[in-house]
Amino acid sequence: MRVSAPTLAVIGGGQLARMMAQPAIALGLPLRLLAEAEGVSAAQVIADHTVGDYRDLDTLLKVTDGCAAVTFDHEHVPTEHLHALERAGVAVRPGPQALVFAQDKALMRERLGGLGVPCPRNAVVTSVEEVEAFGFPCVLKTTRGGYDGKGVWVVRSAADAVEPFEVASKAAPQNGTRILAEELVDFRRELSAIVARSPSGQAAAYPVVQTTQRGGICHEVVAPAPDLSDELAGQAQSIALKVAGELGVTGILAVELFETVDGRILVNELAMRPHNTGHWTQDGAETSQFENHLRAVMDLPLGSPAPRQRWTVMVNILGGSDPDAGRLYDGFPHALARDPHLRVHLYGKDLRPGRKVGHVNTYGDDLEDCLERARHAAAWFAGDLGNESE
Amino acid sequence: MRVSAPTLAVIGGGQLARMMAQPAIALGLPLRLLAEAEGVSAAQVIADHTVGDYRDLDTLLKVTDGCAAVTFDHEHVPTEHLHALERAGVAVRPGPQALVFAQDKALMRERLGGLGVPCPRNAVVTSVEEVEAFGFPCVLKTTRGGYDGKGVWVVRSAADAVEPFEVASKAAPQNGTRILAEELVDFRRELSAIVARSPSGQAAAYPVVQTTQRGGICHEVVAPAPDLSDELAGQAQSIALKVAGELGVTGILAVELFETVDGRILVNELAMRPHNTGHWTQDGAETSQFENHLRAVMDLPLGSPAPRQRWTVMVNILGGSDPDAGRLYDGFPHALARDPHLRVHLYGKDLRPGRKVGHVNTYGDDLEDCLERARHAAAWFAGDLGNESE
Structure with missing residues (x-):
């Protein structure tokens, strides 16, 4: 060998x-x-x-x-x-006893509640009547199988609540999918706290980042989250470390969070794998989330999660409504010539509407400059430059 | 597709x-x-x-x-x-009209001489007598096929000069190998200037680095070269850019240089591919030499060659005299736990005496600290810690 x-x-x-x-x-x-x-x-x-x-x-x-x-x-x-x-x-790695809480949102809410981790008010509902009792507006989610905005509905009336139950009943015989109702959180913004944890129990916490969604899909990440108080950043990291430890997660754990308008942190979702909100670490941190995931699942000592500069911005390249307008490899001449500091990551996928086909990272001391460069490049590749470069 | x-x-x-x-x-x-x-x-x-x-x-x-x-x-x-x-x-890419000057040292010397690029005194020699006429001590090199110290002899007498001719005469029928004599340069240290150049003529110059050889194999690189005057650094970069342009190189060109004790720069060797003296760029530059090589040969705009911090150190992991003493994957627990900032690159090769099996990179503001960490880790993996960690 x-x-x-x-x-x-x-x-x-x-x-x-x-x-x-x-x-x-x-x-x-x-x-x-x-x-x-x-x-x-x-x-x-x-x-x-x-x-x-x-x-x-x-x-x-x-x-x-x-x-x-x-x-x-x-x-x-x-x-x-x-x-x-x-x-x-x-x-x-992660093991089934941990992964189940990323697979099943109802189990996740129950467990996090038991740990005293702040979550939106929530309940498993079995009928439209129970949703009405929970109260409108609210968010309905399939407990299993949802991702990137799929399996999530904001409902404001009984009529809105019919579809989620139809979807769940189709999936249920196969995987036990149920419907979870959650309060519609009045949030200032979304954050993400990523930690790596090894079977030996070593953990490393990345800086808390600000994330922006588009149609339920992560679209833009700023690391670290601008103007986040040390107290809330510490709370977010503590929650992620606590969840990783208590659930026995191995590898990367991403905790998606709401920062509420009244200054609290609530857990939105968990993912137990490298996460879109951690792609900035490839060019912005001493050790990327992908390397620390490998190190963690192999039970090797973790690498430093420290940022390498003041700001890093990640913007996803998402297929636009007209995939033919998008550019992948043929987007390079303009994008790379315009910005010799740009970092591009393509996934070898064809463009389709709403599909993640890559992302770009920028870093530097000037956040506005990083945002402009990353947004321009991502929009250029996606073929919707007109919407993005204003 | x-x-x-x-x-x-x-x-x-x-x-x-x-x-x-x-x-x-x-x-x-x-x-x-x-x-x-x-x-x-x-x-x-x-x-x-x-x-x-x-x-x-x-x-x-x-x-x-x-x-x-x-x-x-x-x-x-x-x-x-x-x-x-x-x-x-x-x-x-690079094309044969350029690559021949990296393949044949006699053609390289002739061409660089014609361009006015400073080189050690040199001559093609066909007999021991011609070596005597060239003068001892000198360096004899096979014009083709040498690398990592192979095909290079320091000769101080007629007796020393016999072996090179024997080696060359064995290789000559196949590839036209001859023997080149060069003055034994009294150098202060060795440097390397790496540039990327695209078919369109765009070029990017990396900072000039200091390299240390061990048994003819690159062993340690410090980027940028400490205490190198701006004038000599500029000369080194200008030489590399001139050679890349005049020879029509596409991809990475590495120019290995002597800094003489009397303060001059002389070209030692050329390589037209990513080079050991550029491995520091993987973790130390905005765009690695490997990425810029790909961009250059595909005629895409080049990425910034700027360093990302004050110092980067690369140390090769070379198989020691006792390969069984070496550690590769099983070197991780100590090496990564000791230094969470260490960057390790293994090549998937078994340890054999003198064989390059990987390298480590460190970076930071404190050169002595970077050197200590990189030397310790490389020696740990190689299994000759006692010789290296003093």
Whole structure:
């Protein structure tokens, strides 16, 4: 054997797995990928990959055979399969006992409530009548399977509440999806607190960032969050460290938060994998979230999460309504010539409306300049420059 | 087709090709690798790879078929094959008319002399008698095929000069190797000036660095070179830019230089590919030499070569005399726990005496601290900590 390093299995061939490949090259850590299809984002760049279905236990057992550990590009692997992998002797990181709280929002709310972590008022509801009793306006969410704005509805009337139950009832036989009602939080802005935690219990907290969504999809991140009081930043980091420790998370934990208009912090969502709100760390932190995810799941000492400069801005490249107007590789001549400091990350995906196909990072001492450069470049690639460069 | 970016062929499966894979992932640029054997450094991490012989033209034509351009991990592809690839319509970058000056040291000296670039006194010699006439002590070099101290002899007598001619006469029928005699330069230290240059003629110059060799192999780099006068730094960068422009180099050009005890700059060697003396840029510059090499050979606008902090130090991990004493993956627990700011780059190679298997980078405001941390970590991985950590 030429490489004495153990192999890490990664389930899911999206851009998060793709971006794990870069630090894996540096660490000399072989990755073995289970991809949904040939040619998906991570399968383009991870030599050792298999195409198969992550809902099939035999496939999972085969891919992870001989691997030191298994980690994930997404949170959709059935919990019972994760337990079966553990029984088969694979180190599942994060483990099913932690991951279930990222997979099921009702369980997450119950557990966080038990830990005394501040959350929006919430309740599992089983009928439109129960939503009415909870009170309008509110937010309804499927407890499982939602992401990037899918499975989330703001409802202001009984009529609005019908669709969520239809969606949930279709999904329920397969994965036990229910409907969670949450108060519609009057927030000043959204924040994200990312920590890495290893099985040994070492943890590293990244600076708290400000995130802006567009249609439920993360669109823009400023690191660190501007004008955030030390007290709230400390609270946000403490919440993330507490959740990671109490739930036994291994790898990256992203805690999406609301900063309310009355100056409180409430937990919105959890993700137990590298997260869109941490992409700025690739160019803006001493150790990227992808490298610290690998280090954490392999139980290696974590790298410094310190920022490398005053400000870093990340803007996603999202497919516009007219994908033909977008530019990917052919966006480089203008974008790179305009800004020799620009950092571009493309995912090897075609442009489709609303699809994340890449992101750009900028950094420097002048936040307005960073924002202008990142927004211009992202809009240029997406093909909707007119809307973005004002 | 999912990815609209053109494909770049890379010839040679060493660590330089491996480290091109990281920025290629970010740029969404598909690489197609020709590797010497299955499992070599770059073949571990580049999914689209073929095993074959770079000295075989049919193999080269097959690998580069449909690629937008071809670039190199090493300089050993026969010049006549590079011309044949160009005739076949492949963009060869760097092209044979430039690369020949990195392949043949006698041609390089002649060309640089013609450009007025300062070089050590030199002459092609065909016998021991001609070496005596050149004068002892001197340095003899095979004009082709040498690297990492191979094919270089310091000779102080006629007896010393016999071996080089024997080596050259064995190689000559295959590649026309001759012997070049050069004055033994009384140098204060060695420097390296790296530039990237695109076919369009855009060029970017990295800060001039100080390099330390061990047994003819680059061992330590400090960026920028400490206490280098602005005048000499400017001269070094001007030489590199002039050579890149006049020779029509595309991609990275590394110019290894002597700073003489009497305060002059002389060109020692040229390399037309990412170079060991530029590995510091992965963590220390805004754009790494690997990314700028890709951008240059694809004729994309170059990224900023500016340093990201005061000092960056690179130390190679070289196999010690007892490879069993070395540590690669199992060196992480101590090395990463001791220094959360350490940047490690392993090549997926086994330890063998004198073999480059990785490098570490450190950066910060305190040069002594950077040196101590990088030397300690490299020695720890190499297994010769006792010699290095004093």
